[in-house]
Amino acid sequence: MFLFGEHAVVYGKPGIAMAIRPRVYVTVRRAKRPHAVSSPYIRNCFTDMGVSGSVYINSQIPSSSGLGSSAAVTVATLSAINDEFQLEKTREEIADMAFAIEKKVQKGRASPTDTTVSSYGGIVLITGTSRRRLPPVNLHIVIGDTLVSHSTSQMVEQVSELKKRHPDIVGHLLDAIEGVSLNAIHHLNNPKELGRYMDMNHAILDALGVGHPALSRLVLAARSAGAFGAKLTGAGGGGCMVAVCPKNQKHRVAKAIESYNCRAIMTGIDTEGARKEKNA
Numbered sequence: 001m002f003l004f005g006e007h008a009v010v011y012g013k014p015g016i017a018m019a020i021r022p023r024v025y026v027t028v029r030r031a032k033r034p035h036a037v038s039s040p041y042i043r044n045c046f047t048d049m050g051v052s053g054s055v056y057i058n059s060q061i062p063s064s065s066g067l068g069s070s071a072a073v074t075v076a077t078l079s080a081i082n083d084e085f086q087l088e089k090t091r092e093e094i095a096d097m098a099f100a101i102e103k104k105v106q107k108g109r110a111s112p113t114d115t116t117v118s119s120y121g122g123i124v125l126i127t128g129t130s131r132r133r134l135p136p137v138n139l140h141i142v143i144g145d146t147l148v149s150h151s152t153s154q155m156v157e158q159v160s161e162l163k164k165r166h167p168d169i170v171g172h173l174l175d176a177i178e179g180v181s182l183n184a185i186h187h188l189n190n191p192k193e194l195g196r197y198m199d200m201n202h203a204i205l206d207a208l209g210v211g212h213p214a215l216s217r218l219v220l221a222a223r224s225a226g227a228f229g230a231k232l233t234g235a236g237g238g239g240c241m242v243a244v245c246p247k248n249q250k251h252r253v254a255k256a257i258e259s260y261n262c263r264a265i266m267t268g269i270d271t272e273g274a275r276k277e278k279n280a
């Protein structure tokens with residue numbers, strides 16, 4: 001899930017993402033004949049790993065929410081294939097393959113942010129092709145899902161169109177997001193300060209045209225209910241927002257989100273990333 005820098009990351013600016021606890025469980029079994037799979041992400045996982053098998057997915061992450069569910073499913077499927085077929089791929093190779101699959105399915109429009117963070121866990125900083133793990137911090141997070149569907153590639157396209165029409169303005173907005181992200185890195189263990197940067201990042205994303213009334217409502221509701229800060233997360237235009245809260249205000253913030261008939265998820269960091277659960 002993006003903490004800072006969505007959209008700007010598509011233009012080589014830094015992106016900061018955090019692995020959160022709603023998880024995706026994938027079970028893979030060997031099978032002689034390939035099973036028909038409707039998801040292009042999963043089909044590509046088997047093709048790229050050069051094996052065929054059956055797959056069972058249990059996802060706790062709402063799909064198309066902007067929380068990086070396609071990245072999480074792709075990384076988990078590749079990891080499960082890796083274990084089942086003893087292919088000995090490293091975490092880094094899996095992250096790279098997952099990114100290549102996302103990019104292919106999303107027709108070139110993807111940054112490696114969500115696939116990297118799903119693979120490694122914790123907090124990661126992505127800039128261009130470089131990725132760096134940042135020290136994990138225990139933030140109290142509430143996610144609000146507007147339940148408004150959106151398309152990541154459409155939102156990315158929209159920003160690109162705006163950039164063509166107003167190159168100077170959009171250039172400055174992307175630079176401003178970069179400034180927020182680079183400052184936020186130094187305050188990851190100060191949730192109050194981090195909240196201020198989240199508010200700034202949200203305002204710039206609004207200016208880029210990727211906001212939505214439902215996102216604005218939840219962001220304002222979360223702040224009024226005591227959150228340190230709140231912003232949309234992911235592509236915008238619907239999907240999810242994220243709030244960083246004082247521990248004792250988590251429930252209040254979640255209730256405020258639910259009062260708009262939206263889904264609230266109280267969560268925190270996942271530090272382990274993709275992993276084998278058990279030998280079933």
Ligand code: MEV
Nearest residue numbers: 006007109110111234235
């Ligand atoms: C979508 O979750 C985030 C974007 O920055 C696209 C990407 O990074 O792949 C809009």
